[in-house]
Structures are given as structure tokens and as C-alpha cells.
Amino acid sequence: MLSQASMLDEANDFAQGILTDDLLEEITTLIPDEWLMWNHTQATPGEIRRVYLDFFKTRLRHSRNFLNTAKDARG
Secondary structure: OHHHOOOHHHHHHHHHHHOOHHHHHHHHHOOOHHHHOOOOOOOOHHHHHHHHHHHHHHHHHOHHHHHHHHHHHHO
């Protein structure tokens, strides 16, 4: 599919424009607590949800890195 991706920069710009911290927080609140009850940790669903939120925010802040990796892989 990567070879068919012709609008990587536009997709990144769109994501940067629409995915605010508030929206990412809204999205992560939609994750059901049942999905966030992990056997290998004592963390609460709220704590795990925060991990996801921090991950998404960090990933968005560094999206240029992923964009460049995709461009390099495409050749």
C-alpha cells in the first residue's frame, strides 16, 4: 500500500491540524475500561488510558519522523 500512498505530506498536515490534545483525550476516554484491565499490571484503567494518551500525543509531535521513514521506504 505504501507504493500507492501519494499524499503523505497532506495526510500528515491534516492530522496535525485536526488531532489536538483535547481531541486525543476525548478519543482515549472512549476506550472501555474492560479493555484496559491487564493481568500483568496493577495499573488502573485510568492510568493505562493516560499511557495511551501520552503515546498518541508523542507520536503526533514526532509525526515528521514517521513521515520521513515512510517516504524513505517508498524510495
